[in-house]
Amino acid sequence: MTTLLWFRQDLRLHDHPALVAAAHEGPVVPVYILxxxxxxxxxIGAAQRWWLHHSLAALGAALENxxxxxxxxxxxxxxxxAELLEESGAEQVHATRHYEPWWTAAEQALGDxxxxxxxxxxxxxxxxxxxxGGQYRIYSSxxxxxxxxxxxxxxxxxxRKIEAPSKWPKSERLTSxxxxxxxxxxxGGFDWTPGEAAALKKVKALDIAGYDxxxxxxxxxxxxxxxxxxxxGEVSARTVWHATGRGDTTFxxxxxxxxxxxxxxxxxxxYATKNGRTAYDRLPWRSGKGAKADLRAWQRGRTGxxxxxxxxxxxxxxxxMHNRVRMIAASFLIKHLLIDWREGERWFWDTLVDADYGNNSVNWQWVAGTGVDSNMFSRIMAPIGxxxxxxxxxxxxRWVPELADVGDDAIHDPEAAGCRPDDYPAKLIGHREARERALAANAKVK
Incomplete structure (x- = not known):
């Protein structure tokens, strides 16, 4: 019996229960639907689309092998x-369970x-x-x-074998x-190799000594x-887990x-659009031309x-972006610039190759202090510190070439050290001023 194998964010052949089940039943028609x-x-955002192109090309080649x-x-x-089921004569679709709201809705609509x-x-x-019987909302628990x-x-x-059907449905060209x-x-600066082979190679070379x-x-x-x-899904989480042996608990x-x-x-x-703590619906985020200009400066890396x-x-x-710096940059947008966390979340969604609906929304609300499990809003990271x-x-x-010649004693705050290059911007706002403004806004929530 021919079955369809519906790929989404599980673009691999190793440790793929849906593939194993489909292959056991007979001929398989693997399909990815954009x-x-x-x-x-x-x-999916622009950066993810770049990754998706190369990942699908790699998956297609692996399947052909x-x-x-x-x-x-x-x-x-x-x-x-529905069209593919009719064209292929298949009666069933095998797929990996997903948790994004649009995918859970699609899964329910497809029925038995x-x-x-x-x-x-x-x-x-x-x-x-x-x-x-509910989901945990606090990570430690x-x-x-x-x-x-x-x-x-x-x-x-x-x-070992993926049996082909006697007749293949038509396929669109990836380049189209x-x-x-x-x-x-x-x-041009995307120094990545998408695909399962690259993922497994990276896992094999994984060294988490000192990761903490x-x-x-x-x-x-x-x-x-x-x-x-x-x-x-080019590699499964449990593959990575077992590759670490009795490794670092933090990892x-x-x-x-x-x-x-x-x-x-x-x-x-x-959760990607609504505050986990509804009291923060009252927070007076900045808006207008000044806020838009500051958002643009943040996006371009011109905050000072x-x-x-x-x-x-x-x-x-x-x-x-490096994980520690993600937290610093997010905190700066939210607390220093007093710009709605959803603006930053959207920017990350479009520009990160790893933008994930769950991770992105939970992480932004954690930094913002608006989430069900988060930092307090009053905890304001000092970027220079x-x-x-x-x-x-x-x-x-490395990433701010205007500051390439600034010494260690001034690199973290060249403006305060009196050596800010002319082509590097002054600070959008001072840390103390930003902190006072953020705390005043938070007081209105309380």
Missing amino acids: DDEAPGDWR KGSRLILRRGPVKKVL RLCLHDGNHLVPPHQVTTGS FWKALQPQLPPADPLPMP WDLLPSKPDWS TDRNLPSIEGSSRLSPHLHF RKELAWRDFTSGVVLALPD YPIVDAGMRQLWQTGW QSEKFDAGDYIR
Whole structure:
């Protein structure tokens, strides 16, 4: 019996329960559908589209090596899958369960012809629940409840054979989707190799010795850089978990954080647009020309705070930003500039190759203090102090070339040291002034 295998953010052949199940039943028609309608405002951003193009090309080649092929279609998922079922004579669709609200809605609409499998998490988020059966909204409680279900199951091997159908449905050409930037091509600094083979190679070379400390040091970028591979499902979380042996607990907690954020959006599907703490609906965010100009300066890396500007320029040039700097840059936008966290979330959604609905929304609300599990709004990061603490001098020199010749004694705050180059902007606002303004705004919430 021919079955369809519906790929989404699970673009791999190793440790793929849906693929294993489909291959066991007989001929398989693998399909990826580019549906820009179902996500609505959350259609994947420009940086992710670049990644998706290369990841699909890699997946297609891997399937061809197995004697199969990847069918590409564009349009509403429900309509396209119905057409493919009819064209192929298949009766069932196998797929990996997803937790974004538009995907859960699509899964429900497809009914009993869809057979869902868990495979993108350490433990399926719907299996890690509170005593009342709900999703955890506090990470520490989630991590504690997760422990009895760890370690995760061993990864599944790739099927030895993927049987082809007697007749293939028509496929669109990947190049016709125009996923790659052209006018202009801004991807020249994207130093990434998307695809499962690259992901597995990176996992094999993974060294998490010292991760707890090194991950906070931007100048050495001591993180795994696996986040886009995990987001697109080019490698499974449990494959990464087992590759670490009895490794660093901090690293494994980062893997579990992804499970946690999926649970949050399962419980609160509109978490990307609504404050987790409704009291913050009263926060008087800045608006108007001044706020728009400051937002633009932040996006371009022209705030006058070197650590913030280095991060924002790294993001624009490479589609990625060091995790510690993400928190500093987000805090600056929210607390120093008093600009709604959703503006930053949207920018990250369009410019990050690893932009993830759960991670993006939960992380922004954590920094903003508006989330169900978050920092207090009154905790305001000092960008200069953070830059000094985490020794970001070389990181700044790399991404802000105007400051390449500034010494260690002034690199974190050249304006205060009296050596700000003419081509580097003055600070948009002083730290003390920004802090007082933010606290005054927070007082209105209370």
